[in-house]
Amino acid sequence: MQKILKLGVLTSGGDAPGMNPCIRAVVRTGIYNGLEVVGIRKGYQGLIEDDMYDMNPRSVSNILNLGGTILKTARCLPFRTDEGMEAAYQNLKKRGINALVVIGGDGTFTGALRFAKKYTDIQVMGVPGTIDNDLYGSTYTLGFDTATNTVVEAIDKIRDTADAHDRLFFIEVMGRDSGAIALRAGVCCGAEAILLPEKATAIDDLIENLKNGQDKKKSSSIVIVAEGDKNGGVYDIARKVQQEIKFYDIKVTILGHLQRGGSPSAFDRVLGSRLGYAAVKALLRGESRKMVGLQANYIKITDIEEALTQHEFKLEEDLMEMADILAI
Numbered sequence: 001m002q003k004i005l006k007l008g009v010l011t012s013g014g015d016a017p018g019m020n021p022c023i024r025a026v027v028r029t030g031i032y033n034g035l036e037v038v039g040i041r042k043g044y045q046g047l048i049e050d051d052m053y054d055m056n057p058r059s060v061s062n063i064l065n066l067g068g069t070i071l072k073t074a075r076c077l078p079f080r081t082d083e084g085m086e087a088a089y090q091n092l093k094k095r096g097i098n099a100l101v102v103i104g105g106d107g108t109f110t111g112a113l114r115f116a117k118k119y120t121d122i123q124v125m126g127v128p129g130t131i132d133n134d135l136y137g138s139t140y141t142l143g144f145d146t147a148t149n150t151v152v153e154a155i156d157k158i159r160d161t162a163d164a165h166d167r168l169f170f171i172e173v174m175g176r177d178s179g180a181i182a183l184r185a186g187v188c189c190g191a192e193a194i195l196l197p198e199k200a201t202a203i204d205d206l207i208e209n210l211k212n213g214q215d216k217k218k219s220s221s222i223v224i225v226a227e228g229d230k231n232g233g234v235y236d237i238a239r240k241v242q243q244e245i246k247f248y249d250i251k252v253t254i255l256g257h258l259q260r261g262g263s264p265s266a267f268d269r270v271l272g273s274r275l276g277y278a279a280v281k282a283l284l285r286g287e288s289r290k291m292v293g294l295q296a297n298y299i300k301i302t303d304i305e306e307a308l309t310q311h312e313f314k315l316e317e318d319l320m321e322m323a324d325i326l327a328i
């Protein structure tokens, strides 16, 4: 088992609330165990550009409550090339860093695995950080809970105005490939319909459903549409529905990037702390090319390779069925 000389930590891909508590845990667990810890700015870009700094326990003071990531993040195209990876490796060697914690989504893990296979003297441990909750190996990813809470707060407000005016709102939430936020938020807000990338919804059925709602004297309706739904986008759907439904004034709201920001929820702070702590402990045990995750409230370690080849978010069919029944 190789001895860890220095530990690097980075955040990559889309930012997610909970990354900061995780960085804090990595830094302090590393230092507690006698390691030197280096913060790498802007994900893989910082590796390639040698944009790194030494961290100490005070570098991560008062960040538990901060959204975003103090290390910043980036989508870095050059890291996909052999030259980019070689530059990153040389910078790590120069600084004596031989272990990395990478916090990010599936793209980040794909890069991490390629890198760790190519340069086997660098140990790599992944932490699932993405609001999409779409990584195999962890029931929850960092940021999903906070983002869902943000969406719920926004939709509650929209429901007030929808009800006051007898309106139908179409609300687009994040999730290009994953309906995780849409589904959870739909249950929380009693949405009349939830449109997801994983499940086709016929517009005719949606219209029928909304007409039934009117017959049952519903004074407002909320339809949540995940970004990746296959019906052509939220405006298109709203237009088609308005052609058939005249009794509702239809409005569209796109929640957009506000879903990424904000102070991490208590759940994401605990999750970030646990995953960061577990990632360093796993590296100290000599593990590499793995990710730490939470399953049945226990920390579980999964091969990154396995996490990437398994299907991502499994639609919780029971929640979908329940949401439909509870919205009658």
Ligand code: ATP
Binding pocket: 012, 013, 014, 015, 044, 074, 075, 076, 077, 079, 080, 081, 104, 105, 106, 107, 108, 109, 110, 111, 112, 114, 129, 130, 131, 132
């Ligand atoms: P999110 O789920 O929030 O989008 P992500 O980690 O999936 O997060 P990506 O932009 O897909 O976000 O990936 C992050 C970074 O990982 C990329 O910008 C790139 O630097 C690196 N990466 C992705 N795929 C590869 C690959 N095939 N080879 C090398 N690096 C990669």
